[in-house]
């Protein structure tokens with residue numbers, strides 16, 4: 001299981017990258033425009049924060065396969081390190097994934113709502129597929145079920161494509177896709193911090209400290225000075 005940050009907020013990325021086991025950063029056009037600054041400069045800043053090894057996902061916005069191909073070449077040329085090009089699973093997108101795969105440019109097939117879309121993208125050579133769990137749920141579908149169907153199809157067909165589950169609004173959805181066979185998850189900054197927050201954990205930690213200080217003195221804040 002790999003954890004990605006679904007954001008382009010450089011400050012938040014720097015903070016989460018320092019504290020959490022992050023595999024990379026995913027963006028999409030909506031995420032990028034939120035930052036309201038020149039996008040190349042923005043993604044270069046993200047690259048600087050996460051380093052060259054971690055994957056950075058940037059989405060194409062062109063309508064045709066040829067446009068997406070040009071965008072992918074441009075982005076992978078502009079940006080150093082490990083770059084994944086996100087391609088929406090339209091008909092042109094599937095063609096673009098085939099062309100990019102033939103040119104050894106790794107892709108993530110995105111805006112996935114059905115297992116059939118994921119299957120086609122995988123056959124076209126996508127390295128990742130990104131099913132939109134919460135958006136599927138909002139259409140009264142079942143995002144977790146779609147992830148588990150994709151996982152079964154990939155296993156049955158021995159497809160090397162990985163599931164990068166995306167679009168989450170709560171920790172339960174993330175937990176459920178982990179059990180359903182996702183290889184990776186990409187999660188907004190606010191939700192990543194919720195993974196670890198649990199009242200009993202903070203209470204236990206405070207009690208341990210209190211008990212320690214009762215015996216060794218209230219100035220003893222670490223094992224070193226006890």
Ligand code: E4P
Nearest residue numbers: 006026027028135166167168
């Ligand atoms: C991921 O890369 C997707 O673009 C993203 O998770 C979509 O999330 P949203 O449904 O919260 O906008």
